Amino acid sequence: MSASETTAPTWLDLLDWRRRVTEMYAEVRRRRSQDPVGAHRWWAEQRSELFRTHPQSPLPAEARGAFTGLPVWVYDPALVFAAHVRRLPEERLLVASSTGQDLPLVCFGRAEFGAHSLDLYWIDVYGGGVFVPFRDATSGQESYGGGRYLLDTVKGADLGSTSAGELVLDFNFAYHPSCFYDFRWSCPLAPPQNVLNFPVRTGERMA
Missing domain, CATH: 1.10.287 (Helix Hairpins)
Structure with missing residues (x-):
């Protein structure tokens, strides 16, 4: 070898x-x-x-030799939500990736928190998993323009649910997809439905 x-x-x-x-x-x-x-x-x-x-x-x-750690914003308890999940008729769609390839998703619900909401997706490939990407007012300036991820259970990124069945959305744990660090990775981008109109200055940020 x-x-x-x-x-x-x-x-x-x-x-x-x-x-x-x-x-x-x-x-x-x-x-x-x-x-x-x-x-x-x-x-x-x-x-x-x-x-x-x-x-x-x-x-x-x-x-990696010069890497000193991932930059993150300070923890903000105001950006922690127990989101009510509203079921939606399943809708299959293709979402663009950072390399131009399309990824099949199924939109199956909507997580509602305060006056805001994010669509919930099932990654429609073998094994599947719940996927919650988003963009916000920091995208392209203080965080990756293609958005960040809250949940990606295919990769194990899962913050759980409450005893009442609400989905935990803690934006302090929002992280950049791999393609932010190296263009050779292919990552699904946050679709237009999941754009928040306020800045989420929690979780991972640009340096």
Whole structure:
């Protein structure tokens, strides 16, 4: 086996990445119930460590040596919501990705919180998963123009639900898709239905 074969990321590396992200969010859910601010700080530290050290890091290999951590805004408790989920007739659609490929989604509901709402999507590929992307007034200026993600259960990013069945939307845990860090990654972009008209200065931000 050549040196390149031993250092290149493998499918097992991807499996390990997803396992670790799933375990991380399980711990986030546990910590949030006791100490939301501490849970957020721990989440940012763990993500930064994965970005710095893991073979499946979205960061290009040449950028990891100088990497000092993911920039995040200060935790804001005003941007934490228990969203009522209103079921909608299922609608299949294609959403553009950062590389121009279309991703099949099924819009199945709407998360309503205060005067705002975000459509909920099921990623319509094998295995599937709930997906909640969004853009806001910071997109393209203080955060990635293609939007950020709140939930992506295919990757294990899941903040859970309340005992009443409301969906937890904590914007402090909003994160950039992989394509923000390296254009070679293909990421679905937030559709026009999921654009918020106010700035969400929580979660991950540009440097």
